[in-house]
Amino acid sequence: MNKTFARVLPRVLHALALAAFVAFALFPLFWLLKVSLTPDDLMYGEGVRLWPSRVTLDHYGAVLRHSQFPLFFRNSLIVSAATGLLATAAASAAGYAFSRFRFRGKAWVVGVMLISQMFPLIIIVAPIFRLLAPLGLTNSLTGLVVVYTAFNTPFAAFLMQSFFEAIPKDLEEAAMMDGATRFQALRHVILPLTLPGLAATGGFVFTAAWSELLFSLMLNSSAAVSTFPAGLLGFVSKFSVDFGQMMAAGVLALLPVGAFFLLIQRYLVQGLTAGAVKG
Amino acid sequence: MSRALALKLEPYFYTAPSLLLIAAIMLVPLVTGLSYAFHDLILLDPLSGDFVGLDHFRELLDDDGFWTALRNTVVWTAVSVALQFTFGLILALLLNRPFPGRGLVQALVFLPWAVPGFLSGLTWAWLFNPVIGPLPHWLQGLGLLATPQNILSDPHLALWGPIAANVWWGIPFFAITLLAALQSIPKDIYEAAAMDGAGPLLRFRRVTLPLLAPTIAITVMLRTVWVANFAELIVVMTKGGPADATQILSSYIFTLAFQRLDFGYASAVAAVLLLLLLAYAAAVMVLRHAMTERA
Numbered sequence: 001m002n003k004t005f006a007r008v009l010p011r012v013l014h015a016l017a018l019a020a021f022v023a024f025a026l027f028p029l030f031w032l033l034k035v036s037l038t039p040d041d042l043m044y045g046e047g048v049r050l051w052p053s054r055v056t057l058d059h060y061g062a063v064l065r066h067s068q069f070p071l072f073f074r075n076s077l078i079v080s081a082a083t084g085l086l087a088t089a090a091a092s093a094a095g096y097a098f099s100r101f102r103f104r105g106k107a108w109v110v111g112v113m114l115i116s117q118m119f120p121l122i123i124i125v126a127p128i129f130r131l132l133a134p135l136g137l138t139n140s141l142t143g144l145v146v147v148y149t150a151f152n153t154p155f156a157a158f159l160m161q162s163f164f165e166a167i168p169k170d171l172e173e174a175a176m177m178d179g180a181t182r183f184q185a186l187r188h189v190i191l192p193l194t195l196p197g198l199a200a201t202g203g204f205v206f207t208a209a210w211s212e213l214l215f216s217l218m219l220n221s222s223a224a225v226s227t228f229p230a231g232l233l234g235f236v237s238k239f240s241v242d243f244g245q246m247m248a249a250g251v252l253a254l255l256p257v258g259a260f261f262l263l264i265q266r267y268l269v270q271g272l273t274a275g276a277v278k279g
Numbered sequence: 280m281s282r283a284l285a286l287k288l289e290p291y292f293y294t295a296p297s298l299l300l301i302a303a304i305m306l307v308p309l310v311t312g313l314s315y316a317f318h319d320l321i322l323l324d325p326l327s328g329d330f331v332g333l334d335h336f337r338e339l340l341d342d343d344g345f346w347t348a349l350r351n352t353v354v355w356t357a358v359s360v361a362l363q364f365t366f367g368l369i370l371a372l373l374l375n376r377p378f379p380g381r382g383l384v385q386a387l388v389f390l391p392w393a394v395p396g397f398l399s400g401l402t403w404a405w406l407f408n409p410v411i412g413p414l415p416h417w418l419q420g421l422g423l424l425a426t427p428q429n430i431l432s433d434p435h436l437a438l439w440g441p442i443a444a445n446v447w448w449g450i451p452f453f454a455i456t457l458l459a460a461l462q463s464i465p466k467d468i469y470e471a472a473a474m475d476g477a478g479p480l481l482r483f484r485r486v487t488l489p490l491l492a493p494t495i496a497i498t499v500m501l502r503t504v505w506v507a508n509f510a511e512l513i514v515v516m517t518k519g520g521p522a523d524a525t526q527i528l529s530s531y532i533f534t535l536a537f538q539r540l541d542f543g544y545a546s547a548v549a550a551v552l553l554l555l556l557l558a559y560a561a562a563v564m565v566l567r568h569a570m571t572e573r574a
Contacts (some may be wrong), residue, residue, distance in 0.1 A: 011378075013534070014373060014378070017303055017369070017373055018374075018378075018384055018388075019299070021370055021373070021388050022384060022387050022388055024447065025387060025388045025389075025391050025447070025451075026387060026390070028391075028399075028402045028403065028406060029390070029391075029394070031402070031405070031406060031412070031413070032402050032405075035405070035411060043411070044410060044411075045407070047410055047411050047412075048412070048413045048416050063343075086415065089296075090296045090297045090300065091297060093293040093294070093296060093297065094294045094296075094297040094298070096293055097290045097293035097294045098294075099289035101289070101293075103290040103521060104289070106290075109294055109298060111299065111352050112298065112302070113297075113301065114560075115306075115557075116301050116305045116306065117501070117504065118504050118508075118553065118556050118560065119309060119508070119549065119552070120508045120510070120511070120528075120529045120532055120549055120552060120553075121508070122529065122532050122533050122536060122549065123309065123311055123312040123313070123532065123545075123546055123549035123550075123553075124305065124311075124515065125536070126307035126312065126315070126322075126482060126536070127305065127307075127308035127309075127312050128308050130305075130311075131304075131307075131308060146300075146304065146554075147304055148312050148447075149300060149302045150301055150303070150304030150305055151305070153297045153300060153301060154297075154301060157297055176387035181299050182563070184356075190409065202458070207392075207393055207451065208394065211394075211395030211396055211397070211398075211399045212512060213395070213396070217367065217421070229395055229397055229398075232397075232398070233397065233515075236401065243411050245403065246401070246405075247405070249404065250398055250401060251304070252450045253395065253398055254393075254394060254395075254503055257393045258390060258393050258394075260393070261389070261392070261393030262386045262390070262391065262393075265385070265386055265389050265455075266382065266385070268387070268455055268459075269385075269455055269458055269462070270459075277370075
């Protein structure tokens with residue numbers, strides 16, 4: 001009796017602790033969903049109940065009808081997908097160089113990338129605006145893609161480096177012995193093996209671009225090129241008492257990144273694990 | 280000959296696209312931005328733009344707003360990172376043992392990381408709102424609050440609101456990186472330690488922690504810098520208020536630049552923040568180097 005207890009107890013504690021983490025992680029999102037489904041007449045009377053006595057989809061209907069969210073959604077999708085592709089491409093090239101070459105100035109290149117992660121980005125809003133405006137890249141989705149690609153490349157490059165470290169160097173050396181150039185070896189031998197890494201990096205960048213608010217707000221003032229975060233914030237300040245509609249809009253903003261993240265998160269752990277082996 | 284040259288240049292071809300992009304979009308604007316710190320630059324004011332030397336930095340010394348924001352930055356960063364790290368490590372250790380449904384549980388607990396920052400801020404601001412959110416009532420039930428009030432409008436408590444949101448949002452980052460590091464520790468080391476009679480606590484202290492140390496040092500450093508620069512939650516939840524009680528340096532910069540349009544002074548504050556963070560990162564690197572040398 002005592003022995004079974006001693007064997008079961010750690011497992012029960014383990015499960016309880018994990019349940020607490022799951023509850024903590026999901027509760028705020030659950031609350032967002034709950035308020036978005038609560039009819040207006042119950043909003044205040046049942047404000048702190050865990051689930052309303054009636055639910056409605058009215059808030060979602062209102063958000064989709066009264067706002068330009070479908071447009072914002074499309075803009076965000078274009079910007080995030082393009083940023084994900086470009087940053088991953090640039091970052092895999094850089095990450096590959098970090099992992100495979102020793103070259104003069106390497107420490108400087110890494111240093112530049114580290115410094116680019118160290119300052120508050122607010123300080124470069126005005127200079128970037130002055131740089132992009134004459135090129136016609138403000139109030140433009142392309143401008144946002146350029147800026148986001150630059151912001152996300154450094155971290156993505158370090159991530160890709162760790163994925164490449166996990167792949168033995170012998171593989172492309174063997175291909176190069178057989179007469180392939182290094183680039184051919186990279187394309188045909190190494191890249192297919194890093195697909196999970198590419199997916200994780202791309203997903204990471206996509207999520208970051210989808211979430212970015214400051215530059216989207218500052219560089220693009222016209223609604224036609226607003227992304228979801230800027231649109232949502234505008235909506236929130238305009239309808240600041242309509243909690244149901246605000247939270248419905250929040251849930252809509254969350255759907256694509258949430259789904260994307262659930263798909264790629266396991267590659268993120270796998271890839272980092274593989275990279276850490278060689279440290 | 281040209282083949283040898285091409286081989287020598289090869290690494291630069293791979294790094295050039297990233298490097299050019301980062302230089303053009305981040306480093307050149309950074310230099311321009313820092314140069315504003317030495318100019319009197321107020322947006323929409325055609326008379327501004329003169330070189331003022333170190334005037335802004337002298338002004339800083341007497342600026343109570345700056346010193347409050349500096350103190351808050353330390354509290355905000357230290358408390359947020361410490362809690363994110365502690366809970367992230369616990370979560371990584373829990374996830375590191377196999378159990379049925381692990382894939383699903385892992386996906387769910389990592390989900391907050393996918394939530395856009397400003398949306399986390401909004402969500403937590405709503406949770407702290409007594410009209411629509413449960414937290415004030417729960418805090419009252421626990422005896423932590425006398426009345427179900429909104430802590431975001433209490434100058435003494437307000438900073439805890441964004442910290443709560445930040446901890447919720449940041450746990451997955453540490454859990455993901457630490458779990459990856461844990462899974463790369465070879466199993467036979469544990470088996471050998473267990474054979475030698477080491478209990479779980481001793482194994483954690485003698486095997487796990489030392490092997491995790493390099494990952495911990497790097498992630499804590501990156502995270503500290505990042506959290507110190509992270510103004511979004513504060514801007515969305517409290518706008519730095521009430522009465523600047525929750526202003527941190529990066530949100531103070533935001534307020535100076537986009538509400539007072541004083542880009543010169545905002546850049547001076549940003550330059551100080553950048554210097555402090557560089558000094559911190561350098562200190563961590565030196566410490567880490569010293570520790571690996573000794574070991």
